[in-house]
Amino acid sequence: MFTDFFYTLKNFGVPVTFNEWQTLLDALEAGMAGSSLTGFYYLSRALLIKTEAHYDRFDMAFANYFGGIETPEGLPDKIWEWLDKELPQIEITDEMRRNHHQLDLEEMKRMLAERLAEQMEEHHGGNRWVGTGGTSPFGHSGYHPGGIRVGGQSRNQSAVKVAGMRRFQEFRTDETLGVRQFQVALRKLRQFTTRLDGARTELDLDATVNKTCDNAGRLELIWERPRENGIKVLLLMDAGGSMLSYSRLCNQLFTAVNRSNHFKDLKVFYFHNCIYDWLYHSSACVQNDYTDTEYVLRTYSPDYRVLLVGDASMAPYELLKVGGVIDWDLYNDKPGIDWLRQIRQHFEYSVWLNPVRRDYWDWMEGSYTLKTIASVFPMHEMTIDGLEQAIKGLKTKQAVQAI
């Protein structure tokens, strides 16, 4: 019956599966939503949403689908008490449906206010006063198409209003967040070495005990190959002037990468706007403290995962021309783009993280070079979602997608 809602959720990017939907329908059948929208809101959220990161999307989808349904607040307590009684369902006939023309919300609110002023006693059934059952537009468990539900299970706020408040916005994973979140995301970047090769150096205690017991007490030692993270990371960061505005974000990422002690090896280099013949050792890009890019390409094995961080925006000549390097006392024989292509070619896994929001990529200054670079490296924006995608890309070989 709410099948549309299912698709609305999907459209808003909530990953709902059919099984969960089925559970929701079962729960509704069992009357667990308490025949109110608020009940339905909490029930469906508990059943369909599995991470607080999706609460906001759910709220938006819910408000979108059920928008326009409201209940007034601030009713006298006594009326709440009268309404707090459940009634059996009533049969709805076509005639009843015809008798009730749709009232508009404003008019109904006005009528409700009038009736509240007049009504002095408890009321159940009937068609005028605020009460349970019956066909008055006001009250609950009764029938009136488009009436105002007053009372029943949801006393405090209409579900649409709760959803409309979007209290969980801050948990969206496409927001940029702190060091810890980066760390959690980076933790996914691991790949254990197989137990198929390497020396058996680790004593497998459980197997040893079991084997020894099997032998009725004659000691037999079982050795196992240790498993460890085999991922090696090469982090290349842009330290150019245009990156200054993102320094906080980049610092958080840098701290997170540094704190992640689960990599087999971590090497960090810096570059100024684009990579040329030199990779600097410090973020100041001091000109006598560098390693040749050629050397890096020669010595680092292709299984290093390369994470490039930069805004990828510069003057086109910096990227495409011989001698385009921005430091005016330097000269490059090979255009920057060739170096980038070479890095992409040499290392099997590489991604580019861009601190600039994806919305701006099309029209920001430097969007030309950004697009050129994005045609070489898969580019993701530097948010938790983006980082997670990037990390997926570092675990599996990823094709460059046009943006």
Place this chain on the structure above:
Amino acid sequence: MSKKSVAYKGSSNYIVADELRNAVNIAIALQKPLLIKGEPGTGKTMLAQSIADSLDMDLIIWNIKSTTKAQEGLYVYDTVQRLYDSQFGEANVSDIKQYIKLGKLGESFLADEQVVLLIDEIDKADLEFPNDLLWELDQMSFYIPETKETIKAKKRPIVIITSNAEKELPDAFLRRCIFHYIAFPDPEGMEQIVKVHHPSLDKRLMEQAMETFYTLRNVPNIQKKPSTSELIDWLQALVVGGINPNRIKQEMPFLGVLLKKNEDLDTLLNQLHGKAQNRGGQQVNNLNRYYR
């Protein structure tokens, strides 16, 4: 929900929000595990205790550590004891059953009355851990090959699982759970919670302390925000220290109870002394090129 025989209503020493209570009741009615996430100090672990108290059931806690294996929750076969007995003891070694020790999950299955089972901090364990429990939590039964026995739950326990989101849990596992995120309580909710712990607190002190507390939480760039338990400790300290309520906002006494990281104290001081324009000064040094 009136026809349900068991419905959780909260207990005297634990304030439960309507949303959370709903989620608990949904989980109980649908007989699915309830997965609880939330900031530290929002009472995730306390919830299970409260459910057990309110429904008058026993609580079985399975604390998960990074080394915990799913198998340990079911049963452990004490082969070493058996070996020992076979060589030195008089016990009947051929009776394997006496060497099978049930884990917490097994214990909760065999309980005669319905119990509440708390699987605490499931995200601490290995990535595969939740997947290893799928079948057991779904079917509420498991098989012990050594004794050719099947352990089946006499009464399906109410399963509460908490997570600090250190690791993402596998989708297959999530699909089987009811999920609820405990949001940090707003000032009114917090006032109620505090009253449970400090019933006779000076009103003025409470007001001032709460205001300071929420101001602190809203300071940007604080890494470890103070949580409920820190507020309660802090109030205790204020009372014991006999601090004049009027001084709380200006002086923020015993700040160390609320903020536990040096960086956070620095951040706060920076903010208070209007050095906001120099925020992250250290980071600026890192990237000290001003031209492109």
